Amino acid sequence: MIEGILIGLEAAFSIQNLLMVIAGCLIGTFIGMLPGLGPMSIIAIMIPVAIGIGDPAAALILLAGVYYGAIFGGSTSSILLNAPGVAGTVATSFDGYPMARKGQAGKALTIAAVSSFAGGTIGAILLMIFAPALSSVALLFHSAEYFALMVVGLSAIAAFAGTGQVAKALMMTILGLILATVGEGALYNMPRFTMGMMDLQSGISFITLAMAMFALPEALFLVLNPARGAGQGESGKIENLRFSREEGKAMVPVIGRQSLQGFFIGVLPGAGATIASFLGYAVERNIAKGDEQAEFGKGSVKGLAAPETANNAACTGSFVPLLTLGIPGSGTTAILLGALIALNVTPGPRLMVDTPEIFWAVIISMFIGNLVLLILNLPLIPYIAKILAIPRNYLIPFILFFTLMGAYIGQNNATELLMLVGLGVMATIFRFADYPLAPLLIGFILGTMLEDNFSRSMQLYRGLGFILERPMTLGLLILAALLVLLPSYRARRARNRASGVADGD
Amino acid sequence: MTKTTKRLLASAVALSTAFMGSTAIADGHTIDLEGKTVEWIIPFSETGGSAKWANFYAPLLAEELPGNPTVVVVFDPGAGSTKGANNFQEMDYEDGTTIFGSSGSTQFPYLLSDPRVRYEYGDWNVVLASGTGGVSYLPSDLAGTLGEGGDASAIAGEDFIYGSQGATRLDLVPLLAWEMLGLNVEPVFGIEGRGDGRLMFERGEANIDYQTSSSYLSGVTPLVEAGTAVPWFSFGALDADGNIVRDPTFPDMPTFKEVCEATDGCETSGEAWDAWKAFFVAGFPAQKMVFLPAGAPDNAIATYTDAFAAIQERADFAEISEARLGVYPQLTGAAAQTALESATVVPQEAKDFVINWLSERYGVVLQ
Structure with missing residues (x-):
């Protein structure tokens, strides 16, 4: 491990990668701040740039920087405008906005920045400990287990989909799997579902699909609903950035608990920064006593520190399944996975052994990134916050330009533009109908691996025998079934309970 | 830079090129590519091995070609590289500013009589053959x-x-x-x-x-x-x-x-x-090759052959190529022609043997 860390230090401190961290964090912070543009959209737009760099380590460092930069930056608009830039910082506005309304906007921003920094840094330390441990047992995972693991990854989407969304999430996952079958299959090297079109022979381009799902609909939504993303009001000037010693003391245990809890929630496939922040907020409110509990929602220091620590730790935690098993825990990490595959790097158990410079450089870059973000957010925040005043009508052409350019440059092919627009319209309709889009992308990315590993297992065991012959496969498949069935069971029980006696709260 | 120094430089480059590879020049002069842009077509996406290979050679080629043209790598992916190769087959020689990089994935369908193939290696002019093992x-x-x-x-x-x-x-x-x-x-x-x-x-x-x-x-x-x-x-x-x-x-x-x-x-x-x-x-010793389109005159072929030969004569070539290409011969001239012929001029019996073997042993029929 020491050797790995040294390799990582060397790679992460190269001029190119330092620039990548700084650029990623800057872009992430700016975009994260803008209400209405989530990390997924901006990462989707950034993919052609990252792939253009050609160096997988640098590309991942850049995109990871954008990711946690966006989570960091999202808190600013949550606090100042009560308009969260990203879903992961919604819980931040619960106490951050009231605090800002009291004229303590500066203090709120500082608390958010410090908690985010602590959560991100502790998360990165945990990542350093847990990722290699998971990697060391990775050789036990044969094709059959990989197949089962992909099934778990897909069913986890259903488990963590919002209430009443399970069926929709599953449908979108299956649609993603269907889209993944277009093009040459690895089994027979024969074109499938290409309708005779040459351009579909190598399948639907991941970049095109990602941008059609997450960048175009955002731009269209901003056009259709100009009020979207506008804040609920100004919250006064940012003046005093300091918090008191007592407040600092109150934060320490919260940060300790929430960085651990947030990290492990992030590790779970399907759960990410959003769930971690809400859960972190709820847990801290429950264990707080008397006066402190009453303070929650009215500008509590703990209530602000909890979600900010948790979402950043979760963001780092979601890199564990990505880097060690090659399965994405969230829509954002799914995009990162797709970008890595496009760069000929297969994230998975071998990543640490085959390309330690990528694995460790990314982890080390997270420490640098968190430091960059702290510096960026503490002294400079009053100036950066001015970006919130940028009118939407400048933003929309910017998104459209980069989306269309990116899709074209990737393939040098005008057909991609038609596909982008077609898929983008489809995605917009899905969004109007309130169908989640991340499951579609995850299904698309996992689809190929699912199929390859399934067909390999079928060949090795001459049929479905591998499910019974390999205990770990069976166990994982049972887990996958539970993940799908439990939420609907819980939902039914909740309905029954609601029709009887209400539980309160 | 003044006009005179520019011209001086250009002639110095032309002169040095002429000295380096004078043996291969058939009719005594080379084509001048000054101020032009050479498009190097790669029938794959920008992330594959062929892209890395072309990106390694492109700046070196720009230095060695007479007139120091800009060399850009253009990607035309699709259908396992047969689409780009079919497009290249349609092109006629104009002024030597279009070259094509083929790979094993372009050559195998050709040998296997894949119905998607509408290109003919015999029409093209090889100027470099890069190998692996x-x-x-x-x-x-x-x-x-x-x-x-x-x-x-x-x-x-x-x-x-x-x-x-x-x-x-x-x-x-x-x-x-x-x-x-x-x-x-x-x-x-x-x-x-x-x-x-x-x-x-x-x-x-x-x-x-x-x-x-x-x-x-x-x-x-x-x-x-x-x-x-x-x-x-x-x-x-x-x-x-x-x-x-x-x-x-x-x-x-x-x-x-x-x-x-x-x-x-x-x-x-x-x-x-x-x-x-x-x-x-x-698939291996002649895996990646560079071609000029059908109808290229001898002086254009000689110009590119000399440029690729000159790249390999650079003092630092062994050092810069080892990590990116491996220690394999980068064949030019007659050696490249020999490699191309053994890779593409294959007796019909040998082709039929493999096509039959594929269909009998693996049930693979290309249609």
Whole structure:
């Protein structure tokens, strides 16, 4: 491990990668701040740039920087405008906005920045400990287990989909799997579902699909609903950035608990920064006593520190399944996975052994990134916050330009533009109908691996025998079934309970 | 820069080029590409091995071509590179500003009479042939039972499993080699890259594998050092006369030809051998080639041949190319022509042999 860390230090401190961290964090912070543009959209737009760099380590460092930069930056608009830039910082506005309304906007921003920094840094330390441990047992995972693991990854989407969304999430996952079958299959090297079109022979381009799902609909939504993303009001000037010693003391245990809890929630496939922040907020409110509990929602220091620590730790935690098993825990990490595959790097158990410079450089870059973000957010925040005043009508052409350019440059092919627009319209309709889009992308990315590993297992065991012959496969498949069935069971029980006696709260 | 110095520089470049490769110039002059942009078409996406290869050569080529044109790499991916090759076939020679980089994936469908192929290698003009090599390896227990000179007779009864990308890909070369040695190898298809195949070997899901030279050096050498894998044979390399010789990267390893000679029942002549050799050459020693379009005049061919030859005469070429290309001959001129011919001018019997073998053994019919 020491050797790995040294390799990582060397790679992460190269001029190119330092620039990548700084650029990623800057872009992430700016975009994260803008209400209405989530990390997924901006990462989707950034993919052609990252792939253009050609160096997988640098590309991942850049995109990871954008990711946690966006989570960091999202808190600013949550606090100042009560308009969260990203879903992961919604819980931040619960106490951050009231605090800002009291004229303590500066203090709120500082608390958010410090908690985010602590959560991100502790998360990165945990990542350093847990990722290699998971990697060391990775050789036990044969094709059959990989197949089962992909099934778990897909069913986890259903488990963590919002209430009443399970069926929709599953449908979108299956649609993603269907889209993944277009093009040459690895089994027979024969074109499938290409309708005779040459351009579909190598399948639907991941970049095109990602941008059609997450960048175009955002731009269209901003056009259709100009009020979207506008804040609920100004919250006064940012003046005093300091918090008191007592407040600092109150934060320490919260940060300790929430960085651990947030990290492990992030590790779970399907759960990410959003769930971690809400859960972190709820847990801290429950264990707080008397006066402190009453303070929650009215500008509590703990209530602000909890979600900010948790979402950043979760963001780092979601890199564990990505880097060690090659399965994405969230829509954002799914995009990162797709970008890595496009760069000929297969994230998975071998990543640490085959390309330690990528694995460790990314982890080390997270420490640098968190430091960059702290510096960026503490002294400079009053100036950066001015970006919130940028009118939407400048933003929309910017998104459209980069989306269309990116899709074209990737393939040098005008057909991609038609596909982008077609898929983008489809995605917009899905969004109007309130169908989640991340499951579609995850299904698309996992689809190929699912199929390859399934067909390999079928060949090795001459049929479905591998499910019974390999205990770990069976166990994982049972887990996958539970993940799908439990939420609907819980939902039914909740309905029954609601029709009887209400539980309160 | 003033006009005079520019002209002086240009003539100095032209002069030095003329000195470096004067032997290859047929009619005594080269084409001048000053102020022009050379488009190097790669029929793959910007992330593959061909892109890396072209991106390595492009700036060096710009330095060596007379007039120092801008060289840009243009990607035209699709249909496993046959789309870009078909497009290139449609182009006529204009002023020497279009070149095409083909790869094993372009050559195999051509040899297998894939119906998507509408291009003809015989029409094009080769100016560079870049190669690689391959190594087949075994688990140490099985390798221990091999006979003298890699004789495969002792392991002929074993059941081998091999993680394969597909019988019509580069995997055709090792699959046919093992079959010629009398091995019973069952390929498991559905592998996206050779790295996946090595992973299956490491996990014990597969018990035979091959890797191209650079992947062997980085991925299998640690396994060999740990005692879990033992190299068996290299596919070999091609000398200037088109004979298979030991791979310069692995001089201590027998070639497939030597192992075949040591094994009863494996013949180094006849249609199976001819077929294997043709596909081996197309897939490895002449894997990547640079072409000028049909109708290119001799002076244009000579200009590019000289430029690629001059790149290899750079004092730092060995140093800068080793990490990115491996230590393999980068053939130009007559040697490139020989490599192209052994890779694409294949007797119809050899082609038919492989096409039949694919359909009988694996049920693969290209239509």
